[in-house]
Amino acid sequence: MRHENGTCCNRNLSPRMAGVTGVILAGGNSSRMGSNKALLPYCGGRFIEAIYRQMVELFHEVLLVYQHPRTVRLSPLPEGG
Numbered sequence: 001m002r003h004e005n006g007t008c009c010n011r012n013l014s015p016r017m018a019g020v021t022g023v024i025l026a027g028g029n030s031s032r033m034g035s036n037k038a039l040l041p042y043c044g045g046r047f048i049e050a051i052y053r054q055m056v057e058l059f060h061e062v063l064l065v066y067q068h069p070r071t072v073r074l075s076p077l078p079e080g081g
Contacts, residue, residue, distance in 0.1 A: 014058065022059030024051055027067040038066070 026038045026048060038048035048064075055062045 016058060016060050018060070020059055022055040022062040024048070024055060024062065024064045024066075027065055029067070 028037070030037050038046065040047045043050045052062060052064070
């Protein structure tokens, strides 16, 4: 899935926020969707990974609050990420 400007994932070049922790809340049941939204394909990976990669550009620490933590394993970020 691509955005209107043709890019897949927005990159924010702002400096990271000191003293603020980013939190991804992904604990819903996905009952209306019928499948786990976090695991949907997006930008060559999974939706939750795209959110995580954007969050680590904004915050020094990112927490993932998830109902079934064993079903989500985030791919390692590239060196310096």
